[in-house]
Amino acid sequence: MSRVRVHNFSVSLDGYGAGEGQSLEAPFGHAGNRLLAWFLPTRTFRAIHETQGEAGGTTGIDDAFASKWAQGIGAEIMGRNKFGPQRGPWADDEWRGWWGENPPFHTPVFVLTHHLRPSIAMRGGTTFHFIDASPADALKVAREAAGGLDVRIGGGPSTVRSFLAADLIDDMHVTVVPILLGRGERLWDGLEELESHFDVECVGSPSGVAHLTFSRR
Amino acid sequence: MSRVRVHNFSVSLDGYGAGEGQSLEAPFGHAGNRLLAWFLPTRTFRAIHETQGEAGGTTGIDDAFASKWAQGIGAEIMGRNKFGPQRGPWADDEWRGWWGENPPFHTPVFVLTHHLRPSIAMRGGTTFHFIDASPADALKVAREAAGGLDVRIGGGPSTVRSFLAADLIDDMHVTVVPILLGRGERLWDGLEELESHFDVECVGSPSGVAHLTFSRR
Numbered sequence: 001m002s003r004v005r006v007h008n009f010s011v012s013l014d015g016y017g018a019g020e021g022q023s024l025e026a027p028f029g030h031a032g033n034r035l036l037a038w039f040l041p042t043r044t045f046r047a048i049h050e051t052q053g054e055a056g057g058t059t060g061i062d063d064a065f066a067s068k069w070a071q072g073i074g075a076e077i078m079g080r081n082k083f084g085p086q087r088g089p090w091a092d093d094e095w096r097g098w099w100g101e102n103p104p105f106h107t108p109v110f111v112l113t114h115h116l117r118p119s120i121a122m123r124g125g126t127t128f129h130f131i132d133a134s135p136a137d138a139l140k141v142a143r144e145a146a147g148g149l150d151v152r153i154g155g156g157p158s159t160v161r162s163f164l165a166a167d168l169i170d171d172m173h174v175t176v177v178p179i180l181l182g183r184g185e186r187l188w189d190g191l192e193e194l195e196s197h198f199d200v201e202c203v204g205s206p207s208g209v210a211h212l213t214f215s216r217r
Numbered sequence: 218m219s220r221v222r223v224h225n226f227s228v229s230l231d232g233y234g235a236g237e238g239q240s241l242e243a244p245f246g247h248a249g250n251r252l253l254a255w256f257l258p259t260r261t262f263r264a265i266h267e268t269q270g271e272a273g274g275t276t277g278i279d280d281a282f283a284s285k286w287a288q289g290i291g292a293e294i295m296g297r298n299k300f301g302p303q304r305g306p307w308a309d310d311e312w313r314g315w316w317g318e319n320p321p322f323h324t325p326v327f328v329l330t331h332h333l334r335p336s337i338a339m340r341g342g343t344t345f346h347f348i349d350a351s352p353a354d355a356l357k358v359a360r361e362a363a364g365g366l367d368v369r370i371g372g373g374p375s376t377v378r379s380f381l382a383a384d385l386i387d388d389m390h391v392t393v394v395p396i397l398l399g400r401g402e403r404l405w406d407g408l409e410e411l412e413s414h415f416d417v418e419c420v421g422s423p424s425g426v427a428h429l430t431f432s433r434r
Contacts, residue, residue: 013393013412013429014405015232176230176393178417178429182409188231192399195230200395203421210419210427212230212395 002143003150006160006172007069009187010035010209013176016184017157024085027098029184035177038209042066048104061205065173074149075142076105079159080113083128089115096120097128108145110138112159135166157185164191172198172214219360220367223377223389224286226404227252227426230393233401234374241302244315246401252394255426259283265321278422282390291366292359293322296376297330300345306332313337314345325362327355329376352383374402381408389415389431 011017012035019031028035039045043057044066057063084095097103097120106125113130120128129145131138142151153163163169174187188194198214205211228234229252236248245252256262260274261283274280301312314320314337323342330347337345348355359368370380380386391404405411415431422428 013232014408015230176419176427178412178419180405180408180411182407188397190399191231191397194397195395200425202393202395202425202427204419204427208417208419210393210421210429212427 002074002146002148003170004139004153004163004168005073005150006153006155006163006169006174008039008066008173008175009155009160010039010175010177011157011187012179012181012184014180014182015186015188016181017155017160017187018081019181019184022081022085027085031181031184034179034181038062038175038177038205038207039066041207044069061203061211062207062209065175065211068173069152070104070106072150073107073152074146075107076109076152076154077138077142077159077163078109078111078154079156080111080115082154082156082159083111083113090117093117093120096122099126102126108142109154110142110145112138135163135168139163139168157187161187161189161191164194167197169214170216174212174214176210176212178208178210219291219363219365220387221356221370221380221385222290222367223370223372223380223386223391225256225283225390225392226372226377227256227392227394228374228404229396229398229401231397231399232403232405233398234372234377234404235298236398236401239298239302244302248398248401251396251398255279255392255394255422255424256283258424261286278420278428279424279426282392282428285390286369287321287323289367290324290369291363292324293326293369293371294355294359294376294380295326295328295371296373297328297332299371299373299376300328300330307334310334310337313339316343319343325359326371327359327362329355352380352385356380356385374404378404378406378408381411384414386431387433391429391431393427393429395425395427 019029021029041058042063043059044063046057102124103122103126109128111130114132116130201213203211236246238246258275259280260276261280263274319341320339320343326345328347331349333347418430420428
């Protein structure tokens with residue numbers, strides 16, 4: 001059975017998975033890059049995002065966790081706020097995501113939105129599909145598209161939370177970053193005793209973050 | 218200069234330092250002992266609370282952090298909700314804390330409350346004093362009583378938070394416990410960018426928790 005996975009999902013110590021005030025210029029709102037500071041120096045991040053094939057990046061514990069992101073994944077589900085900063089009906093069909101013409105997904109990506117639009121085939125195997133569906137129904141569609149591989153729930157916080165609330169996540173990697181954002185979008189609201197469904201491990205990194213893994217019991 | 222310190226302060230992953238519904242039977246409300254599960258097996262905890270002098274307890278990383286609690290401390294400041302489950306005016310003077318006749322503090326302890334009552338001298342050097350004061354004023358009084366030693370801020374969450382908000386804490390050890398309490402009293406509210414005042418370290422423990430230390434820059 002294919003598994004439903006979350007990877008590299010960063011939250012602040014006060015539980016925010018995204019800052020306040022997302023915009024074209026500030027994809028993470030007032031959080032800036034602070035939630036990703038552990039991830040940006042890794043070899044995995046550099047290999048994904050530097051098209052020059054430049055060598056480099058750390059290969060320690062942060063990279064060990066980061067590198068699991070793409071392994072065995074056949075489709076991603078993401079919330080619309082991860083796809084772009086627009087809200088409400090699409091003004092036009094020009095926005096094609098934050099990631100340029102060759103996004104790092106290389107699989108079908110299902111964007112949850114009440115405002116449907118035609119699918120977008122990008123270079124490198126990524127196709128964005130727009131669906132208006134419950135977590136369970138979106139998962140059915142994504143599983144079919146994943147061809148037996150796993151499905152990644154890509155965020156943002158409210159999307160991950162809705163899949164957790166529906167008890168659909170099998171494996172989750174959350175990175176707790178020791179900063180206090182104070183405002184934004186919380187991951188953990190309404191999930192009392194979530195841990196009872198999972199085996200939980202926690203390990204600190206020299207970069208200052210704590211990596212937590214939740215594995216379904 | 219004596220330092221102002223917090224030790225062994227446990228919070229859930231969703232930021233609660235105490236559960237909901239504190240009562241005589243449930244000192245930590247619905248959280249029960251879950252926030253303390255890392256602490257109870259340590260040699261430090263056992264030595265403090267087992268008057269039989271029984272040997273035993275773990276001596277790993279959890280105990281290393283736990284054992285710093287009493288070192289160099291000359292006074293504690295605590296909130297009234299740490300002292301007892303009563304609210305409002307004292308019905309009588311019978312309540313003498315949760316800790317029996319020989320409390321583990323062995324120093325003056327200043328209990329912050331709007332409802333004053335006479336000091337209580339216990340066995341073993343602990344005296345409870347009741348004061349109605351701001352964090353800064355309470356600290357002045359406690360520093361005087363500490364005779365050059367450090368002052369510990371003992372909790373609960375709103376007391377620690379008020380001292381953090383007033384920028385009065387020098388060293389803080391917080392243990393993040395990977396459970397979701399969902400309700401209770403939050404530690405981190407209103408403290409955006411707290412980390413900018415501190416050097417922060419994070420280390421995981423085999424017991425499953427993450428120990429964070431904040432040291433004033």
